[in-house]
Amino acid sequence: MIALRFDDLKQYSDVLRSRNGSAVTVRFIEPRDAEELQNYFRSLSTRSRYNRFLGAMSELPQNVLDHFIHVGERDEFSVVATMKIDGFETIVGEARYAFHAGTESLEFGLSIDDRWQGQGIGAALLKNLECRAAAFGAERLVGDTLRSNDAMIGLARKSGYSFAPNSDDWKLVRFEKHIDIAPKDIPCASWRLAAASRHLATVPLAG
Numbered sequence: 734m735i736a737l738r739f740d741d742l743k744q745y746s747d748v749l750r751s752r753n754g755s756a757v758t759v760r761f762i763e764p765r766d767a768e769e770l771q772n773y774f775r776s777l778s779t780r781s782r783y784n785r786f787l788g789a790m791s792e793l794p795q796n797v798l799d800h801f802i803h804v805g806e807r808d809e810f811s812v813v814a815t816m817k818i819d820g821f822e823t824i825v826g827e828a829r830y831a832f833h834a835g836t837e838s839l840e841f842g843l844s845i846d847d848r849w850q851g852q853g854i855g856a857a858l859l860k861n862l863e864c865r866a867a868a869f870g871a872e873r874l875v876g877d878t879l880r881s882n883d884a885m886i887g888l889a890r891k892s893g894y895s896f897a898p899n900s901d902d903w904k905l906v907r908f909e910k911h912i913d914i915a916p917k918d919i920p921c922a923s924w925r926l927a928a929a930s931r932h933l934a935t936v937p938l939a940g
């Protein structure tokens with residue numbers, strides 16, 4: 734179990750770089766982000782939303798939005814990738830991941846704003862998720878995507894994932910990667926901190 738300080742989630746932020754060197758901050762979603770997050774999903778192209786949620790969805794249903802903004806419940810977490818655009822911190826991507834202790838795996842899904850796709854942000858965010866998974870002590874990262882989703886399959890392939898059919902749904906393909914980062918080498922600053930604070934933090938995430 735990892736415990737986080739919910740009164741100061743900002744300390745678990747990381748700064749990544751897009752392909753052209755622009756700063757992209759990855760941080761946990763907070764309740765104040767609810768409206769902007771919903772607007773982010775509404776503004777995705779129909780195709781991106783379909784690919785993200787494996788089916789048609791115009792916006793997040795309220796109960797799903799509630800899960801998104803309450804990080805840590807049931808070992809499920811949501812992060813946003815933000816950039817300073819015209820002076821405002823703006824959501825340009827998001828990821829949601831769940832730690833499954835039984836299989837020591839971290840399962841995830843992610844999206845990048847259509848206007849910011851193709852600039853290396855998805856690859857950087859995926860790398861950051863690998864780090865977060867390592868901090869949990871997870872051995873594998875896993876995800877499912879539609880067989881028709883060339884972008885996600887291309888991203889996973891380039892990031893070193895292997896592929897297998899999804900036994901429950903023929904329309905999906907499962908991608909998976911073994912994590913070989915030793916806990917002491919965890920490269921994301923935020924999650925070194927989180928891992929180190931396991932026994933010190935005040936609010937437990939689960940259990």
Ligand SMILES: CC(C)(COP(=O)(O)OP(=O)(O)OC[C@H]1O[C@@H](n2cnc3c(N)ncnc32)[C@H](O)[C@@H]1OP(=O)(O)O)[C@@H](O)C(=O)NCCC(=O)NCCS
Pocket residue numbers: 780781782784785786841842843844845846849850851852853854855856857876877878882883884885886887888889891
């Ligand atoms: C999949 C997704 C997250 C990729 O993010 P991105 O920021 O555009 O990807 P990047 O720019 O980091 O690309 C990294 C690599 O992914 C692959 N890739 C990205 N877009 C691709 C495309 N349209 N077709 C094929 N490969 C693609 C390439 O190998 C690319 O490396 P390269 O540019 O050096 O060739 C983005 O397309 C997206 O949000 N799609 C909609 C939501 C979705 O499908 N989510 C996945 C559900 S699990």
